[in-house]
Amino acid sequence: MDTQEALDRAVAGWLARSHPAPERAQAEWAGQGVALLPLGDRFAAVRMPADVVHAAVDACEPDQVAVALGETLGGSIIYSPRVSGGAYYALVQGHAGLVWAYGDLVTCLGHGTYLGVPRLDRQQPPGTYWVVPPRYEGDLCAPRTIISLVKSGRSRPAVPVEA
Template identity: 35%
Template sequence: MFVHTRREREVAVGTWLLLSAQSADRARMEWKKGGIALLRCGALFAAIRMNGDLVRAAADTDDAERVDAFLEEALCGGPVFVDQHSAQYYALVPASMQDRREWRERRHLDGTKCLGRDSYLGVPRPEFTEPDHHFSYWCVSMDGPGDLCPVEAVSQLVTYGQYRLATAEARSGA
């Protein structure tokens, strides 16, 4: 049995993510200088963008630490990062997610979007896991190269968050 340190996993994850960069050298420099690298979606992974209201509604809390714990459990430890400026969460999923009927037909319109082919995404460095130190950070770290969120778990989270938002809106309007 091999034991890998957190740093070794972060290096392996970073190397894997860089396979999606137009230029790995440029992306490495972007990570070094600004902490965010522009990566292409649709080949190795897709990303489900979820607005913060939807995620917080599903988690039933506004507390960032509790939201992060909820995401880790709900998405079976799959990787998620958040851009705190835009309040958008990004769950990394298999590239095949973009071909699923509900995303092709855009059934999950409210507060979500599947970023697949022809989409680029600013991805934080794998070691950025602290909300107080980085405006974009991994609220659920990628455990290893290619370790992505289960597609059904993401779809269920989105559906549940939309249900909770609709329920809250109906109550406030009554």
């Protein structure tokens, strides 16, 4: 097993251990490519509307958005088309849902919420995928960078979607 493979296995294990039955998360990844993981202990997730993110990074093409979010937020980010208009989920410390003070801007999902978390190799559309996959165990975004990004996106006009 090479170094990257070992790291991916460690990261997948870290994600799976957020589930009370980690083997179930592994089975869901194997069967559906996405596992429903509970939020609030190992990590929480800040849901950001796609139009706000696209305005903030001045792009809507997936590869350009991925580069911009990786540089700006520096942590793990998931995209899901399941929410109307699409949404990006920035993973943050688990306790953030308890102390989140920015509910007027974006929602932080914590205890009592589940998030569809893709298998690590799902890094492109279609479906739910990693925009910025975790590089190591605990690779999370800092809330201050998320808030700065969202404020920037809300102050700019929407990016036109190319047909």
